[in-house]
Amino acid sequence: MPIYPQNLHTHGTFCDGRHEYEDTVKHAIKLGFNAIGFSGHSYTSFDLEPCMTLENTVLYKKRISELKEKYNGIIDIFCGIEFDVFSEDDPTDYDYVIGDAHYIKKENEYLVIDYSDPNALAEIIDKHYGGDGLQCAKDYYETMTLVTKLSKCDIVGHFDLITKHCEKHNLIDTDSKIYKDYALQSITAIAEKIKVFEINVGAIARGYRLTPYPAPFILKRVKELGCGVVISSDCHDISYLDTNFDVGIDLAKSCGFNEVLILTKDGFKGIKI
Ligand SMILES: [Zn+2]
Numbered sequence: 198m199p200i201y202p203q204n205l206h207t208h209g210t211f212c213d214g215r216h217e218y219e220d221t222v223k224h225a226i227k228l229g230f231n232a233i234g235f236s237g238h239s240y241t242s243f244d245l246e247p248c249m250t251l252e253n254t255v256l257y258k259k260r261i262s263e264l265k266e267k268y269n270g271i272i273d274i275f276c277g278i279e280f281d282v283f284s285e286d287d288p289t290d291y292d293y294v295i296g297d298a299h300y301i302k303k304e305n306e307y308l309v310i311d312y313s314d315p316n317a318l319a320e321i322i323d324k325h326y327g328g329d330g331l332q333c334a335k336d337y338y339e340t341m342t343l344v345t346k347l348s349k350c351d352i353v354g355h356f357d358l359i360t361k362h363c364e365k366h367n368l369i370d371t372d373s374k375i376y377k378d379y380a381l382q383s384i385t386a387i388a389e390k391i392k393v394f395e396i397n398v399g400a401i402a403r404g405y406r407l408t409p410y411p412a413p414f415i416l417k418r419v420k421e422l423g424c425g426v427v428i429s430s431d432c433h434d435i436s437y438l439d440t441n442f443d444v445g446i447d448l449a450k451s452c453g454f455n456e457v458l459i460l461t462k463d464g465f466k467g468i469k470i
């Protein structure tokens with residue numbers, strides 16, 4: 198029995214994932230998962246490199262629906278979407294929605310804050326915030342709060358993505374009270390509407406971080422606010438489909454959770470940890 202029996206945050210070949218969707222399904226079955234969820238990057242016209250085009254979005258839904266039929270009775274398959282707050286797709290057309298933010302909009306420009314290169318965020322902070330990382334964090338968390346405006350959002354994804362490179366590079370003072378206040382204000386506003394948050398361990402296997410998103414002080418507030426958590430590896434390569442799930446479970450426990458959520462055909466359900 199796997200330590201956590203599903204992954205709702207997975208990417209495939211219609212966006213920036215490496216593998217065809219059926220390869221992911223087969224690997225999930227091999228791992229003993231009870232379900233697998235796909236979460237292609239939603240159509241976002243100004244950044245088509247990682248995201249699905251409108252044409253591919255149609256093909257994506259068709260492909261997942263074929264797989265649902267083929268593997269019916271063997272594993273539950275969900276057609277979800279990773280929906281950026283600036284996306285132009287319709288979030289209501291999916292089994293579930295992971296809502297999150299990969300950009301900050303500044304003077305009509307979309308600034309990508311999810312680059313692999315830490316220098317990209319350093320440049321944004323220099324060029325647009327006069328070197329003030331905290332102001333950048335403020336704009337990012339205000340952007341994250343926009344998930345509450347989506348017509349459907351079931352899971353809040355990688356809540357503190359802005360800290361992707363902050364463990365290894367001194368870009369934002371994430372220990373400061375002012376930083377923590379920006380994050381906590383956002384989480385408090387979001388939790389009034391959305392009750393499930395993601396513990397995302399994906400950046401560890403990719404070598405960007407040693408710890409999952411979000412930081413413990415955020416996760417403790419998520420718990421205090423009565424919300425639940427799912428574990429994901431933000432999988433772009435099936436070799437990492439369940440990698441570091443144990444780290445995610447340990448983080449949940451250390452922040453006071455005694456159960457984590459899994460998605461079933463009847464909605465979210467808690468499992469003891
Ligand atoms: Zn993402």
Ligand SMILES: [Zn+2]
Nearest residue numbers: 206208279431
């Ligand atoms: Zn993702």
